[in-house]
């Protein structure tokens with residue numbers, strides 16, 4: 001397995017190393033706000049200066065009339081090979097959060113974190129699910145749980161495997177773990193100082209797992225709108241987030257649930273309404289697309305999810321945060337997701353400003369990972 005992976009890896013994407021350079025006179029989204037006419041200086045893979053000071057390096061990229069922003073993060077993916085990580089990187093998606101897969105394979109892929117041709121993988125390892133539950137149908141063996149008492153050992157095993165966070169599945173369309181077991185896993189996760197995210201599909205389950213301490217949801221519910229009382233109850237929690245995966249959920253309706261285009265359209269509208277409610281209630285939204293489900297790709301399809309978030313009524317500045325700074329904040333990853341002094345130089349140069357129109361995400365001209373240019 002390992003040798004095959006490495007052969008694919010070195011098959012080659014054009015690369016050009018740049019030790020030190022400055023992007024001049026550019027509009028910057030730094031992960032927080034927009035700054036005009038800036039010079040961004042990069043050296044040894046890090047941003048060493050940002051401002052309007054005199055230039056200190058001879059290698060320049062003229063940013064006049066252009067827009068620079070942190071590289072994108074897809075907060076919900078499933079990666080099974082390096083080609084997925086390469087496809088993500090080519091679209092400017094330099095970080096991907098895997099939400100259930102083969103732990104050993106993920107360990108091998110994570111060894112490639114500093115490879116400038118590939119997106120950096122963060123992983124949950126195996127998701128927590130019941131025997132015969134959602135997540136056990138993909139053809140690889142998955143360790144399962146029966147009861148709250150199983151949580152301690154199960155979380156200990158994930159932490160020993162080096163996972164970055166813990167993912168739990170509460171999915172009553174199949175055999176599922178109980179809310180009591182999910183709560184026990186969340187508690188063990190927090191004892192281990194990690195973030196606990198949960199797959200749900202129903203509003204009541206979303207409400208319940210948030211009351212039981214979940215940090216985030218990897219999907220938005222889609223059975224019903226949440227009641228005002230439920231929404232108020234979860235809003236009392238601080239620092240929680242939702243990864244709505246609108247694109248996935250809508251595509252799945254037509255592909256696998258036998259729904260018509262009209263029915264899928266109605267569901268989409270309901271989801272966008274719920275996203276706006278969450279946003280207005282101060283709950284953080286993160287962008288994710290759940291590839292390869294519904295044949296969604298690891299790269300450019302993330303732009304479609306950003307367009308949905310914009311359509312929901314979230315201001316485009318916030319939409320950009322949902323795929324840059326917010327994922328790094330919520331998953332507690334240091335020195336990434338912002339363009340600030342001392343941060344990793346994972347950056348995108350666009351010819352058009354995506355705050356004017358989110359569709360301008362398609363205008364990416366240059367991508368740097370750790371300050372190394374990825375040629376398109």
Ligand SMILES: [Zn+2]
Pocket residue numbers: 076077078099290
């Ligand atoms: Zn998923």
